[in-house]
Amino acid sequence: MEITKTNHSRLHETDFDSLGFGEVFSDHMFSMDYKNGEWVSPQIIPFGKIEILPSLCSLHYGQVVFEGLKAFYTKNGINVFRPEKYFERLNKSCQRLCIPEIDPDLCINALRELLELDRDWVPRKKGYSLYIRPFIFAADNFLGVKISQTYRFMIITSPVGAYYKEGINPIRLVTASEYVRAVKGGLGAAKTPANYASSLLPAEEAKKKGFTQVLWLDGLERKYIEESGAMNVFFRMDDELITPPLGGTILNGVTRNTVIHLVKYWGMNVKEHRIPIDELVSASEEGRLKEAFGAGTAAVISPIGEIQHNGALITINGGKIGYLSQKLYNEITGIQYGEKADKFGWCYLI
Numbered sequence: 001m002e003i004t005k006t007n008h009s010r011l012h013e014t015d016f017d018s019l020g021f022g023e024v025f026s027d028h029m030f031s032m033d034y035k036n037g038e039w040v041s042p043q044i045i046p047f048g049k050i051e052i053l054p055s056l057c058s059l060h061y062g063q064v065v066f067e068g069l070k071a072f073y074t075k076n077g078i079n080v081f082r083p084e085k086y087f088e089r090l091n092k093s094c095q096r097l098c099i100p101e102i103d104p105d106l107c108i109n110a111l112r113e114l115l116e117l118d119r120d121w122v123p124r125k126k127g128y129s130l131y132i133r134p135f136i137f138a139a140d141n142f143l144g145v146k147i148s149q150t151y152r153f154m155i156i157t158s159p160v161g162a163y164y165k166e167g168i169n170p171i172r173l174v175t176a177s178e179y180v181r182a183v184k185g186g187l188g189a190a191k192t193p194a195n196y197a198s199s200l201l202p203a204e205e206a207k208k209k210g211f212t213q214v215l216w217l218d219g220l221e222r223k224y225i226e227e228s229g230a231m232n233v234f235f236r237m238d239d240e241l242i243t244p245p246l247g248g249t250i251l252n253g254v255t256r257n258t259v260i261h262l263v264k265y266w267g268m269n270v271k272e273h274r275i276p277i278d279e280l281v282s283a284s285e286e287g288r289l290k291e292a293f294g295a296g297t298a299a300v301i302s303p304i305g306e307i308q309h310n311g312a313l314i315t316i317n318g319g320k321i322g323y324l325s326q327k328l329y330n331e332i333t334g335i336q337y338g339e340k341a342d343k344f345g346w347c348y349l350i
């Protein structure tokens, strides 16, 4: 692999004490092209502008996929959390978007080289991490709607703090009555920009009403809970943890998988089944809804304190973080920061 180092590092101009989410970028980036049926020319170069033409097909038709994973500073080195899971999902998204897949080992090696070079960009403070954004875009120039023959795969990284300004404090959600995120057979399970573009208007309207995010209901009947902005959702009811099943309309979250794994390991019942929003409202009225939280790479574990649906407002656990949310947050971040044993082989140390 060709490596060109920057001769102007921005490291010392960066204030690591006031990091937002995805606002500053590390010194280097990885880039590789797909041409004539193969991935070629892997290289690491200084983070900077890329040259594109206004006719770039992915700007027009969105043939793009991406991922989001994190690296943490630990006393034993830089810990990338479950990288193979994210690159596996990247390839699933590629299949749906007609993008050529990439060998996950090649992705992990590229990431390792990039992080070896930019290891000082991994924030040292607890609660902070290096967010890693791999993405692939179609690189042909044309205006017909068809599959591109060329692509570019890039990895950029960004030192980040909390995703939601609430941090680990409970967020407030509102169901979307006029919009849907995805329907079966659509793009809902793929990590592709279209899903995020379609979420912007509903999320903006939710914010105007004083909520943090939207709680999506299914696209067909608007009856079953799906997911929330950038997170899968979990509900603890009668000492059982319930989350919507992967049916092609929601994202197969790596943090979702981590939560299910840990909770089962702790001996608690976890069910993946459809949850009618009306049942959630009645479970809350009957005192059976004990806690709720969102789980995602960017957001980690984000307790849900309130949900508004059709004018009814559910307050969960008195609007405070529940014991399971706190326990999961402590366990997951403990493993990520190398403070708790990596019992399941989730840590990839650099």
Ligand code: COI
Residues within 6 Å of the ligand: 067, 068, 069, 196, 230, 296, 297, 298, 299
């Ligand atoms: C992630 O958790 O990586 C996400 O998908 C959120 C991202 C869109 C900011």
